[in-house]
Amino acid sequence: MATRKRIDLFPYFLLVPALLITMVIVAWPLVETVRLSFTDASLKPEENFVGLANYEKMFSRRFPEVIGRTFYWMALSVSFKMLVGLLGAVLLNAAVPGRALFRVLVMPPWIVPIAVGVFIWGWMYNGQFGMISGLMQRMHMIGTPLEFLAYRDTAFMATIITDVWIGTPMVTVYLLAAMQGISKEMQEAAWVDGAGRFYRFRRITLPLIMPAMATMALLSAIWTFNSFDIIWILTEGGPRGSTTTMIIDTYKTAISRFKYGEGAARAVMIVCFLSAFTGFYFFLLSRLAKRGEA
Template identity: 75%
Template structure:
C-alpha cells in the first residue's frame, strides 16, 4: 500500500510573507518604476510619453563616459586607501601594547559622527583663507600663500577622496580587527615555536585567514563608495567644472535639480547595471582566487 502523503506545513512560508512583501514594496517596485520611467520623458509636465531608448542615447551622447570613468577612479582609489589604511590600523590595534582599549575607542569617532558634520569640518579645513591645512602648509613652507583646495579640479578630486577615506577607514579597521582576533592562537604559537618571524606569521597565517573578511569588506566598501553622495555634494556639489561629478551626483543633478525624471531614471538604471556587473565579476574573481589558494 502506498504511504499517505504528508500535509504541507504552511507555517514556515507564512513567516516569510512579511519579508517578501517588504522586499517587493521597498526594492522591487521602486526598481520596476525607475526602469519604466527611464523609457519616458517624465518631468514636471504631468503628461508623460514613451520615448524608447532616447534617454539612454542622450546620456551616452554627452559626457557620461567621462563621468563613469571618474566614478570608478574615485571608487578604486578610495577603496584601496581604506583597505590599506584599515589593515594597518587593525594590525596596530591588535598588537599587545598598553592603551590598546583606548586606541580602539578613539578610532571610531570618524565613523560615529554624523557624516554631514564631519564633512563640514573637512570643508573648513580645506578653506584657503582660514583652513588648517592651508595654514599648516604655509607655516612649514609647502605653500607660498593661501590655497583653495576645493577650487581646483585635481585638488578637489583628491580632497573628496581623503574625506571619504577618513570616514570609511574606522569601520574597515574594526571589521578586520574582529577577523584577526578570530584566528586561532595555536597557529601563531606553532609558527613562533618553529622560529617564524613576525612578518612571516602575518603573511602566511594572518592574511590567508582574514582574506574572506577582506573580500567582503572591500566589496561592501566599493558599493558604498560608488553610491556616496553626501561627501561630494557637501564639499563641492560636483564641481569645480564637474571635476567631482560621479554617477550618483550626475543622476541627482539630472533628476532633481533639472527635473528630468526620465533621464535621471535612465542614469539610475545604469548605476544598478554597473554595480551588478561589478559584483558578479568581483565574486567570480574571489572564487577563482579561493580555488587557486586551496590547490
C-alpha cells in the same frame, strides 16, 4: 491531510508582510524607474515614450567620462581604505600598552554622523581659516592660502581623503576581528621556529585574513560607488565637474534639471553596475566557502 497543509503553509503566511513591504519600497520603485527611463518625463504633465533615446543621449555626451571618473574615485578610495585599515588592524592587534583605548579612539569617524564629519572637513579645507592651509603656510609648503575645493585636482583628492577617513574604521574593525580569529598556537610555533614578525605576517596572518579582505574590499567598493553625501556636501560635483560621479550626475539630471526620464536612465545604469558588483560578491563568497570546506 488538511491540517498538514495548513502547517506547511504557515511559514509562508508569516513571510507575506515582509514580501509586501519589499514589493512596495523596492520592487515597485525599481519597475517605475525602468519605465520612466523610456519616456521623456519632466515637469510637464504629459510624458511620451521615447524608447532608447535617453540611453543614446546619455552615452553620446559626457556620461562615459563620468563613469570612468566614478570607477577611478572608487578604486583610489577603496585602495586607501584597505591599506590604512590593514595597517590600523595590525597596530591594534599588537600587544602594546593602552591597546583598548586606541581601539575606542579609532571609532569616532564611523560614529559621528556623516554630514557633521563632512562639514568639519569642509572647514578644514577652507583656504582662509582652514587648519590644513594654515599648517601648510606655517611649514612654508605654500606661500598663500590654498582653497582645496576650488581646484579640480585638489578637490578630487579632498573628497577621497574625506571618504577614506569615514570608511577606514569599518575596515579596521573588520580586519582586526579576522586577525583575532587566527590561532595563537600557530603564531607561537612559527616564533619558536625562528620566524620574524614580518615573515609571520606575510606567511600566516595575511593568507588567513585574505577572505575577509576580499569581502571587505567588495562591500567597500559597493558603498563607495553609491556614495552621495560626501561629494555633495563638499563640492556638489564641482569644480567644473571634477568630482561628479554617477550618483551626483543622476541627481543633478533628475532633480536639479527636472529631466526625470534621463535621470531614470542613469539610475538604471547604476543599478546594473551595482548588480554586477553584488553578483561578483556572492560568487566570491561561494568560492571562499568551497575553499574553506576543502
